Amino acid sequence: YTGKEPAEVLTNKIRNILVRDVQSLPIVIKEDTSIYEAIVKMFLEDVGTLYAIDEDKDLVGVISRKDLLKGTMGKNDIERAPVSIIMTRRPHITTCYPNDLLIYAANQLIEKQIDSIPVIDKDADKDIVIGRITKTNITKVFVNLME
Numbered sequence: 001y002t003g004k005e006p007a008e009v010l011t012n013k014i015r016n017i018l019v020r021d022v023q024s025l026p027i028v029i030k031e032d033t034s035i036y037e038a039i040v041k042m043f044l045e046d047v048g049t050l051y052a053i054d055e056d057k058d059l060v061g062v063i064s065r066k067d068l069l070k071g072t073m074g075k076n077d078i079e080r081a082p083v084s085i086i087m088t089r090r091p092h093i094t095t096c097y098p099n100d101l102l103i104y105a106a107n108q109l110i111e112k113q114i115d116s117i118p119v120i121d122k123d124a125d126k127d128i129v130i131g132r133i134t135k136t137n138i139t140k141v142f143v144n145l146m147e
């Protein structure tokens with residue numbers, strides 16, 4: 001026995017990884033947060049994407065680095081203008097569930113050309129953000145599999 005795994009074993013391992021096995025904590029802000037505060041939050045939390053929620057904690061938006069850059073370029077008063085004017089909204093948000101296959105989420109990242117996907121829990125008719133899948137997450141899985 002060489003200690004090497006046959007390709008099939010590795011492939012099966014990858015196919016069985018679920019979103020919940022690798023998801024990390026989401027950073028969430030209220031939709032009326034100012035663009036300025038969102039930028040500060042992004043630096044403090046060291047993330048590339050923030051998720052916006054309404055007063056019912058329902059997911060209503062995604063805010064990326066470039067969304068915030070765009071928000072600083074117009075005539076916005078960024079200390080007053082809320083992130084809701086620049087965020088990507090429903091129904092355009094790509095989401096996933098904890099029990100989805102990771103490979104499904106990875107495919108979504110590529111297909112939609114985005115950096116992260118919020119992981120949601122359906123609570124009544126609300127989408128509660130409980131995690132995120134990012135390119136970094138998936139790169140870590142890749143490295144772990146190779147080690």
Ligand code: ADP
Pocket residue numbers: 049062063064065066067087088092093094095113114115116117118
């Ligand atoms: P950046 O814009 O900083 O390069 P992304 O590639 O993640 O980061 O975002 C590109 C655009 O797609 C942004 O406008 C962002 O709001 C949007 N976006 C990011 N993640 C999602 C998602 N999960 N679902 C829908 N839109 C998203």
